[in-house]
Amino acid sequence: MKLKSALFGTTYHFRDVKEVLAKANEEKSGDQLAGIAAADAKERMAAKLVLADLTLADIRNHPLLPPETDEVSRVIEQSVNEKMYAEIRNWTVAELREYLLRQETGESDIRRISRGLTSEMVAACAKLMSNLDLIQAASKIEVRTHCNITIGQKGVLAGRAQPNHPTDSIQGIKASLFEALSYGIGDAVIGINPVIDSAESVRNILQETKEVMAKWQIPTQNCVLAHVKTQMKAIRQGAPADLVFQSLAGTEAGNKAFGIDVALLDEADELIRREGTGTGPNVWYFETGQGSELSAEAHHGIDQVTLEARCYGLARKYKPFIVNTVVGFIGPEYLYDSKQVIRAGLEDHFMGKLQQLPMGVDVCYTNHMKADQNDMDNLAVLLAAAGVNYLIGVAMADDCMLNYQSTSYHDIATLREMLQLRPAPEFERWLVRMGIMENGKLTPLAGDPTLFM
Template sequence: MYTCTVKNERFQFQSIREILAKASEEKSGDKMARIAAQSYLERMAAKVVLSELTLKEIFENPVIPYEQDEVTRIIYDDINQYIYKEISHWSVGELRDYILSHKTNTSDLFRISKGLTSEMISGVSKLMSSIDLVMASQKIRPIAHCNTTIGEAGRLAFRCQPNHPIDNPEGILASLKEGLSYGSGDAVIGVNPNNDSVESVSKILHMTHDFMQKWEIPTQNCVLAHITTQMQALRKGAPIALMFQSLAGTQAANNDFGISKEILDEAFEMMAKYGTSTGPNQLYFETGQGSEVSLDAHLGVDMQTLEARTYGYARHWKPFMVNNVSGFIGPETIYDGKQVIRADLEDLFMGKLHGLPMGIAPTYTNHMQADQNDQEIAGMLTALAGANFYMGVPGGDDVMLSYQDTSYHDDASLREMLGLRPLREFELWLEKMGIMENGRLTERAGDLSIFK
C-alpha cells in the first residue's frame, strides 16, 4: 500500500496501476471506467507518490502481467537490460529532471529510452506541465525513411487524406490534386476506404500509385483498410508503399482489432519483400487515447498509460509513421477541448520518447465540447513541440469519417508560422512544379490545373 497526506487528508493507493490512473490529468474515459482520481487533492497525492517511485518498482509491476498480455511481452522483450539497470534506481521525479535538464540532448534521450518501459514513460509524462511536455518533445527527433525521410530538423510533413464517401475515383483525385497543390502529401497519400474489399482497396492503390508515377511525386501511397485486406491486395500485385494498421495498448483490444504479433510480423516481412518503397520503414500505425475504453478492454488501466503501451508495441516494427487521433472517438473518452489539447501533448511526448516518428491529428467530433479554436491551439502547440506530421483534410472536415481535422490551408499555415519546410525530396518536387519557391508557396498553390 502507498500513502500520501495532502492538506491533512490521507490518501491510500493499492497498486502502481492505481497510482498511474489517479495521477492522470482529468479524462472522461478514465472517469467512465471508474479509475480516475475523485478530487484534485487525490490527483496531487498520486502525483507525489508517483514521483517517488523508482523505475525498478515500475519495471517489476507492469500494469498488465507479462504472462497475460502480448503487448506487455513485446515491451519487456525489447527493453535493453543493460541501460535499464543503469537507471533502475532513479525515481520517476529524477527521470523528469533528467529529461528536462538543459544538459540532456537528443542522443541522451534516445539512449535511455531503450531502457524505459511504456509505464515509466507514461508515469514521467504525468509529472509534466504543458510547457514541460513541449520542451521535452522538442529535444527528441526520431528519423525514418520510406520513400521520403521524415523527422529531419526544420521539416514538417503532412498526410494528404483525399477521402470520398463512396470512393469515387474522380472525387479522390480532385482532392488529392488540391492537397498536393498546397504542399500536403510528403508524409503519405493515404485514403480511408468506404469499401474495405480487396478489389476496391486494390483499385485505389493502383490509382494513387499511377498518379504518383505519372507526376514523379516522391512520396508513398497507402489505403487505410484492415492490414489483412492490404496483405491480400499485396499478394495480388497491388502497389503498396506503406502498410497501415490501428493499434491498441492491450492484447484484448488488439484482438478486437483483429491483429496480433504474428500478423504484424508477416506484414513487416511482406512489405520488405514486395512493397514499392525503398524503406526500411514501411509500416504506418494509428493510435489514440480511449480505444481500449470504448472496447471495454482497458483492464483497469488509465487511457494515457494504455496509449504509452501502444507506442511500446508499435516500436517493435520500426514504423515510418505513427499517428495519434485522441479525440476521434468522442466525449465518452475525451470530453472537451482542454482534454484534447492535453492528450495531444502527452501523446506526442510519449511517442517520441519511444523513438517513434510521431504525428498528431488534433481531432474533434461535433458531439464533443470542442471546436475549431481548440483544434488550432492543439495544432500550434504540438507543432511547436516538434510533431513530425499532421493530416491534410479538404476543408478540415472529413466527409467520409465525419470528424474535424487539420485542413490543407492549416498545413501551409503551420509551416509558414514556424519557418518549417516540406520533406527534402518533396520540396524539390514542389519547386519543379512551381508550387513552392524558397520554402514558401507561390501563386500557383491551390491551382488544380497544374495537373492537366
C-alpha cells in the same frame, strides 16, 4: 515501495501502482467512465506525489498486465535494453522528468536512455509534466525515418494528404489529392481511408495513387488504411503498396477486438518487406488513440494514457515510417472537451517520441464534443512547436467520409509559413520544380488543383 501520501491533513492510500498511475492522470472523461479516476484535484495531487517518488524499478517490478498473460507486455519487456535499464533503474520518476527537461540534456542523451524505458515508465513521466514540459521535452527529440523519402528532420513539418471520399470515387479522391499537392501537402503519405474494405477496392485506390505519383514524379508514399488482412490480400494480388497500415491497442484483448495479434503483424511485416513497393527500411503506418481499449472492454482497469503509451511500445517493434494518434476522434466519452483533447495530443506526441517513434497527430474532434476549430488551431500550433513529424490534411478541415473535423491542407501550409518550417527536402525540391514553392515559401500557383488536371 511507498503507496501513501499526506496532503492537507488527509492521508491517501493507494492499492497498487496501477491505481497510482490512474489517479495521477490529468482529468479524462474516459478514466471517469471506467471508474478509475481520482475523485478530485487533491487526490490527483496526492497520487502525483506518490508517483514522483516511485523508482523506475518499482514500475517495472509491478507490471500492470503481466507478460505471462498479455503479448503486448511481452513485446514491451523484450524491447528493454538491460544494460541501459541497469543504469537508470534506481531513478525516481521525478528524476527522469528532471533529466529530460534539463537544458544540458540533448537529443542523443534522451535516445540513449529511452532504450532502457518501458512504456509504463514513459506514461508515468508524462503524468508529472505540464503541457509546456511535454512540448519542451518532445521538441528535443528527432526521429527520422525513410520509406521512399526521409521525414522527421528538425525544422520539417510533413503532411499526410487524406483525400477520402464517401463512395471511394477515384475522381473524387484525385480532386482532393490535387488540392493537397497544390498546397505542398502529401510528403508524409498519400493515405486514403476506404469506405469499402475489400481487396479489390484497396487495389484500385493503390494503383490510382501510384499512377498519380508516377505521372507527376512525386517523391512520397502511398497507403490505403483498410484492415491489415485486406491490405495483405490486395498486396498478394499485385497492389502497389508502399506502406502497410493498422490501428493498434495497448492490450492483447484490445488488439483482438481490432482483429489482429502479434503473429498477424509479423506476417504482414514479412509480406510488405518482400512484396511492398516502398524503398524502406521503414514500411509501416500505425494509428492509435486514447480510449480504444475501454471501448472494447479490454482496458484491465488501466488508465487510457498508460494504455496509449503501451500502443507505442508495440509499434516500436516494427520500426514504422509514421505513427499518429487520432486524438479527438473517439468522442467526448473519452476526451470530454478541448482542454482534454489538447492535453492528450501533447501527451501522446511526447510518449511516442520518447519511445523513438516518428509521431504525427490527427488534430481532430467530433461534432458532439465540446471543442471547435479554434481549439484545433491552438493544438496544431503547440504540436508544431513541439516538433511533431507530421499533421493530417483533409479538404477544408472536414472529412466528408469519416464525418469528423481535422486540419486542412492550407492549415498545414500556414503553420509552415508562420513557424518557418519546411516540407520534407525531397518533396520540397519537387514543389520547386512544379513552381508551387520557392525559397521555402508557396508561390501564387499554390492552392490551384488545376495544375494537375
